């Protein structure tokens with residue numbers, strides 16, 4: 535072997551080692567974070583939804599995720615949270631009062647103070663951001679990501695802040711319901727929703743098909759349901775063009791005041807997480823979290839026949855209601871017990887044991903290697 539070829543071999547070997555070391559370092563740091571938020575997706579709802587759909591226990595993809603923790607969901611002023619305070623804790627690391635969106639009380643009765651959300655940190659750092667929900671885009675869970683308002687019902691202020699963010703450049707990809715609400719709200723400012731969003735640099739449509747890999751900023755608002763998986767995949771293909779990374783929140787409503795709908799949504803979101811886990815890179819922290827639990831319980835059923843059949847039969851019994859259904863019964867309210875957080879990817883190992891919901895913010899910030907402003 536000549537000394538030139540030996541030196542070349544040594545150089546190549548060193549390069550391979552260096553690349554290996556970089557890949558290893560990168561593997562510990564997340565470039566992207568995706569939060570799948572099952573609204574009211576407590577453990578009893580996951581349990582019933584999974585068995586109903588697959589007739590096997592622990593058959594959800596969520597139940598196969600490598601890291602699981604138990605998150606307290608109490609708010610600052612109540613043992614049982616609403617979605618506003620629940621999501622504020624997750625995206626800002628601060629507990630607040632029920633009904634408040636990413637603002638916290640201040641001393642001496644002064645005006646509530648805004649607290650920066652992880653979506654705003656991401657925007658300021660040049661990442662792309664997305665919020666996809668099967669609820670109205672101004673509703674508490676999505677709104678806590680980008681608005682700072684002490685009343686979740688203040689639709690006009692939430693729409694205003696969606697387009698005039700306090701921090702950063704605003705959410706790049708917005709998909710949800712509430713098209714009529716947007717039209718009514720912007721009409722009060724003498725605008726149409728289309729003019730307001732277009733003026734703020736968004737591609738505006740009611741068709742999720744308008745969201746493509748080439749879309750940089752888009753607001754897809756409609757009042758009808760939309761197909762979950764293609765929409766989320768389109769959002770990811772758009773967001774992932776940003777080399778700095780992206781932050782995406784997908785909310786699927788799992789309230790079981792209508793148990794058929796809520797339990798169907800469990801399976802829709804679970805299928806979404808299975809698919810996204812297969813396509814998202816190794817540098818993506820994927821979290822499934824719930825903002826609070828709900829009063830649904832699996833009460834009975836034999837294993838010999840499909841649970842779905844027994845559940846439907848129980849509903850046909852004289853006098854039966856969804857509340858008293860002997861197979862899956864519902865007490866129609868949020869409940870206060872811990873919910874699971876499930877995680878995979880860089881930083882996921884921090885999701886373990888019992889912890890407050892505010893920890894989820896820190897877990898995401900740590901995974902990204904970021905420090906919160908103080």
Ligand SMILES: [Zn+2]
Pocket residue numbers: 573574616617618620825826
């Ligand atoms: Zn909720």
